[in-house]
Amino acid sequence: MRSAEDAERAATDSGGGGEDPGEDPHYVDHRERLRRRFLDRGADALEDYELLEMVLFAASPRRDVKPLAKLLIRTFGDLWGVVNAPPERLRGLKAEGVSLGTDNAVATVRIVGAAALRALQQRVIxxxxxxxxxxxxxxxxxxxxxxxxxxxxxxxxxxxxxxxxxxxxxxxxxxxxxxxxxxxxxxxxxxxxxxxxxxxxxxxxxxxxxxxxxxxxxxxxxxxxxxxxxxxxxxxxxxxxxxxxxxxxxxx
CATH class of the missing domain: 3.40.140.10 (Cytidine Deaminase, domain 2)
Structure with missing residues (x-):
């Protein structure tokens, strides 16, 4: 028997499908479920790729970014590797038609790493x-x-x-x-x-x-x-x- 959290994650993962969010209410629900789970229970309630999805929402507001988030994690090893990856390598990856092809999208990902590193530096300087x-x-x-x-x-x-x-x-x-x-x-x-x-x-x-x-x-x-x-x-x-x-x- 699946737990309530497993059922919720399955429902979240079923959203998107690469369709236009204006036509598919399930896609909108997918993003909203992720946001709600994050706000209610914090980052520990999300997988690394789900946290990355939330970052990519801003970079690609009308596409399913889950496949790209998973590809980025596989390519760079972990979440920290993704947010600190070289811009040219980030631009070159595509999953199911979605990529980080624009400077704005690449900057959105890399600013997460830059902010985290600055915060760590401020703990010691x-x-x-x-x-x-x-x-x-x-x-x-x-x-x-x-x-x-x-x-x-x-x-x-x-x-x-x-x-x-x-x-x-x-x-x-x-x-x-x-x-x-x-x-x-x-x-x-x-x-x-x-x-x-x-x-x-x-x-x-x-x-x-x-x-x-x-x-x-x-x-x-x-x-x-x-x-x-x-x-x-x-x-x-x-x-x-x-x-x-x-x-x-x-x-x-």
Missing amino acids: DRPVLASWQALLDYCSAAMAHEPTEQFRLLFLDRKNTLIADEVQQRGTIDHTPVYPREVVKRALELSAAAVILVHNHPSGDPTPSRADIEMTKEIVRAANAVGLIVHDHLVIGKGGRHTSFKSQRLL
């Missing part, structure tokens, strides 16, 4: 990061895990370990980022920073540090020690919420 370490990890993962190439990010802290600057110093290839210790130290001095956290991502998804990562970190630590700059940690960001901390692994 101007705050003592060592006391809110998980929030920092969440932000770094959101900002970097889905990047197609390596980024090297510097998080500068003051003497109270408050985050005063968050900067991407270098962008590289799929498996390498050139990093110059003198530039790290120079920027720290410009900001009057007392400490720094190094962060870079592995587009492969595996956060295991490479030999080059380890050697590069040693060079930065040596340069930082020369001017009294503390290197608190070096984080390697992978996919699926995985990361490696040099400090935890006793590599620092």
